[in-house]
Amino acid sequence: MKYTTIAAVALLIGGSYLSAKATLFSPTDSITVETYSDIFFKLESSSISIDEIITGASQFADSLCDESIYQEVIGESVNSCKQKFKQSQAQCADFTRKNSEAMYTDKVAITLVSEKFINCMSNS
Template sequence: MKSFILVLLSALAIGYYLTAKANSGTSINSTDVEKYSDIFFKLETSPVSMREIIVGAKHFAITLCEDGGYQQALGGSVSACKLNFDRTKDMCSRYPVAEKEQFYTDKAIVSLLAEQFINCVSS
């Protein structure tokens, strides 16, 4: 079940990124990372910080929380997901900042770090 959720999250993240990329032709500078897709737009021209990865991953995680159909498919609810997110986001943000490098250029590593944060706030 957990591997199914990871595959589903990865597929959603890739779809979200590709959709956002198709809808935007602007470049992102260091202060513009507000959502998940912004991380990858910025990576096309410069490294991203762990803080930016967390900002984008938080946006993606809360978007998943607000998707009632997705939450129902997981056997949960929007309110329970948001409550868990609010309860865990600070703890989940501290771990990667303390343990990881400051800046990243590799999309695979950035995706993995974002996925780790999303899994932390989703469990």
């Protein structure tokens, strides 16, 4: 019984380890960028499009809106922040696309484009 339990635990740990490592061997260019951190994970093996940067930066900006203490400190509310971002997102995305390269491979450049996009949404 003791050896069966040890074997079962070893299989669970081994299976978890292998499934976690499987993502390292899967093609990262098939990664869908949904969050800001996804941008940098995908960047490890492929270039990032301006649309992916906008998607990740939008998610990051939205997460800033959800931080009620931060919003209070800057004199906003969660609802007003989300409304402002919702109203300006399409306009800022168009502006960012027109004034940016189509593809990026440099972390610093991606960060700068992301900051410009978020600033556009914040100041609209």
